[in-house]
Amino acid sequence: MDYSETLLFQNVSEKDCQRMLTCMKAQKRSFYAGEEIYSFDTPRKIVGILLNGQAAVIRYEYNGTRSILENLSPKSIFGEHLSFVPSDDSCIAVVCQTDCQVLFIDYQSLTRTCQNACSCHTQLIRNLLQLLSDKTRSLSERVEVLSQRSIREKLMCYFMQLAAGKNSSTFELPFTMIDFADFLSVNRSAMIRELGKMKKEGLIQISRRTVTLL
């Protein structure tokens, strides 16, 4: 794998990159679809970077409710330092939806210049800044959707984000309907009912996972 292709090692030579990976106790691991990648219940001082595949931060409430807190695409970063705190009656984990590969890095050695003082570490921190800034942005988008009051408003808000992202009024939903409802934190059948109404009212077109805003 060419690590310099990942955002984190952007503008770092492959050679420096390998040296730093050792220095930072980096581990690459592969997971099968459905496997748990990371649990926030037993937090470790590491960050994970999704190299490829699709994953999600999921909260399982003990009453059976499931919520998708965050949808992770390749190059997303996650870890205890950056994220969620499980409560007494829930557990939170990163679960992969497709097979995927993850790079785990020790957070301390990532943010602090090591004794070997690799000059390229500065570049690394700059890259990390970019990753975090992206994460902030995606979490803000998430807050925008979830702070909408009705199911219809949540749907429209998210659709507009997807449309803006693709720069097109037609786009694909990255979820099954089940996951989509858990992502919006609403009841699945109520959501499908609302989608039906919006379709009938001529607000959207939707077939399978393809949506068009009208």
Added chain:
Amino acid sequence: MDYSETLLFQNVSEKDCQRMLTCMKAQKRSFYAGEEIYSFDTPRKIVGILLNGQAAVIRYEYNGTRSILENLSPKSIFGEHLSFVPSDDSCIAVVCQTDCQVLFIDYQSLTRTCQNACSCHTQLIRNLLQLLSDKTRSLSERVEVLSQRSIREKLMCYFMQLAAGKNSSTFELPFTMIDFADFLSVNRSAMIRELGKMKKEGLIQISRRTVTLL
């Protein structure tokens, strides 16, 4: 003002600090309670750092709905690069709730080493990393609250965050009831009704803005 007291200029000498502030076209501005500090409608390539006072990121929907997307305490960072995208039927702004002071910095010169190549710039980026990591964490907490399904669950989730933050089961709400409802994205009277029920059921004690978890 001693800038080295702000998180951003932590471990930077006052002298270096002043030099960099010039280099990064930093501006300190004061605002009165209720004033708009920053609007996401006409985004500028700057970040703001709240030096003191209380502010909030607020979305005004044209149908009259108001939502508090984020609550900003001193040392919080905000700006176009990190945050919210207003839609066609809403506008988003940072509004201060008390008098406050804000430091505005050009984002480009903050993240890129300038020609003068101040050695201390590395420290600055490290500090910025910390600010962003804090922001990520607070946004994640926000997502956790908003992804709760019922008003009661939202209330309890937020109360537990406040309790964890103060390390005490008694804490103060940082809002009026009106703002609190807008923060949880729920109807005010429904929220107060629910608080009443929770009190009656012995889940919490509440008088004015002081809450105790039982």
Added chain:
DNA sequence: TATATTCTGTTGCTTTTGCAACTTTTTTGT
């Protein structure tokens, strides 16, 4: 200190959402 304004808390009614149980369609695995 009187008056206006904002905030808090109540209540009945309406609308939306959630829930459960079900059928139909699609996907997966052998």
Added chain:
DNA sequence: ACAAAAAAGTTGCAAAAGCAACAGAATATA
């Protein structure tokens, strides 16, 4: 190509949340 499993979609009913119009309390202002 078939069976089994998972996902998508429907519906009636129940529960929760929203809304509007209040009254009383607290706060600000003149």
